[in-house]
Amino acid sequence: MSQARLGLKIRLHHGADVAMGPGKAELLAAIAAHGSISAAARVMGLSYRRAWLLVETMNRSFTQPLVSTLAGGKRGGGTQLTALGEQVLRRYQNLCAKAEAAVQQDYTELAELLCSLPEEAD
């Protein structure tokens, strides 16, 4: 019972692409926190190329880019979320939180039907 866990994955499909999902949202938050795609990729254990492709998919999915890269300047190459990027991330996180909250009671009742697992030893 203590080892039961609800997994909720919400994806916004857009044609053949996933415009937003758990990994992309985590990447947006990491870019906002670290100010660069390469640092965000590093903390997430992604290759730079993989992170860049995820950003590219997000940027082409919405009416405007979610991530902008500032070329040159003193901090050259700094990357940040656009206003739309911040809005999309916040809306997606709210949507996920709402889904989780809506099913908490049903989940608890369903989890009570699971058998007990031996406690792990570590």
Added chain:
Amino acid sequence: MSQARLGLKIRLHHGADVAMGPGKAELLAAIAAHGSISAAARVMGLSYRRAWLLVETMNRSFTQPLVSTLAGGKRGGGTQLTALGEQVLRRYQNLCAKAEAAVQQDYTELAELLCSLPEEAD
């Protein structure tokens, strides 16, 4: 916009197993409809072995089995959901429906931020 779609995958993790999820729920419904694991596997495009392993995982995850096989008899080998199997399937489906309903408005607002895709030509 018309090509936007909300994808919601809800899994009930139990230790290292997934006790219930979209594929297992579909399999339970197919077993209930067809009265056999092999027929259910066929309609889902799964191998018999894969379907059997999914059933085995479900059966060991809950306090009692969700699927029972009646050996012998005139219809020999008939397979059906137990009372617990029907209950778990219904509860899981209700949980998913509740999550979908809870995020419908947020999803619509998020989808309005997607760019338009060219209509497919088929």
